[in-house]
């Protein structure tokens with residue numbers, strides 16, 4: 253179960269246990285919305301500075317390994333492009349893209365997370381549109397974006413990630429890239445622990461039963477859905493996308509920071525993040 257870095261969310265939602273259980277789209281969305289609303293303050297206290305939430309133009313950090321879009325250019329040239337960020341949270345990535353000349357829309361399920369983005373923009377000046385909606389039903393017209401991206405937003409938390417792939421493929425213009433970062437699927441088999449306990453496999457890689465935290469009544473309060481690498485590729489290809497690369501960022505020598513289950517100890521041994529670079533054929 254989540255630890256005291258999430259004390260406010262655990263206490264607000266009355267989380268009292270873990271139930272590995274099948275859970276559908278609506279219940280997953282309900283749990284995620286409640287969780288991210290309740291955890292927004294703690295999330296930003298712990299990660300806001302690393303993510304550049306308070307910096308005047310935002311930052312685009314793909315993952316706890318610190319990969320920055322300004323260095324890796326996974327989205328290519330973004331100036332003048334219309335871009336959708338899925339699961340934008342407080343939108344540091346979307347704001348950074350806007351600072352590079354893109355026309356960006358950020359989408360997230362949680363008003364608590366989006367509100368942090370609004371207050372960051374109030375401080376810094378400038379506005380990008382933020383939309384509150386779930387990633388399985390994007391409220392946008394077909395072929396309305398040149399590019400789409402997600403840094404751990406939505407994809408690991410939805411029951412039907414194939415539907416997210418289909419929705420992003422629908423709203424992308426032909427030739428558009430969809431680049432999304434998720435927990436590396438290999439992490440599923442280890443306990444969520446940055447220390448030595450997190451080095452011993454305890455769960456089958458092939459067991460897709462979701463990780464669900466519940467309250468005393470059994471109501472889900474936090475959900476994560478697992479897919480294998482093959483599942484992720486099949487879901488993207490099934491949506492008509494080409495998979496161009498799967499990036500597994502290495503833990504950089506300069507980074508001694510822990511982020512939940514991410515740590516130098518584990519990062520030096522096996523990947524924590526997988527970034528899928530996909531493209532809608534022209």
Ligand SMILES: C[S@@+](CC[C@H](N)C(=O)[O-])C[C@H]1O[C@@H](n2cnc3c(N)ncnc32)[C@H](O)[C@@H]1O
Pocket residue numbers: 281284285288303338339340341342343345359360361362365385386387388402403404405406407409410
């Ligand atoms: C780990 S945070 C990442 C946020 C942001 N990309 C960042 O780097 O800080 C995950 C985000 O996904 C959002 N999310 C979870 N499920 C979602 C869904 N079904 N649709 C849209 N957003 C969702 C959460 O509200 C949360 O803001």
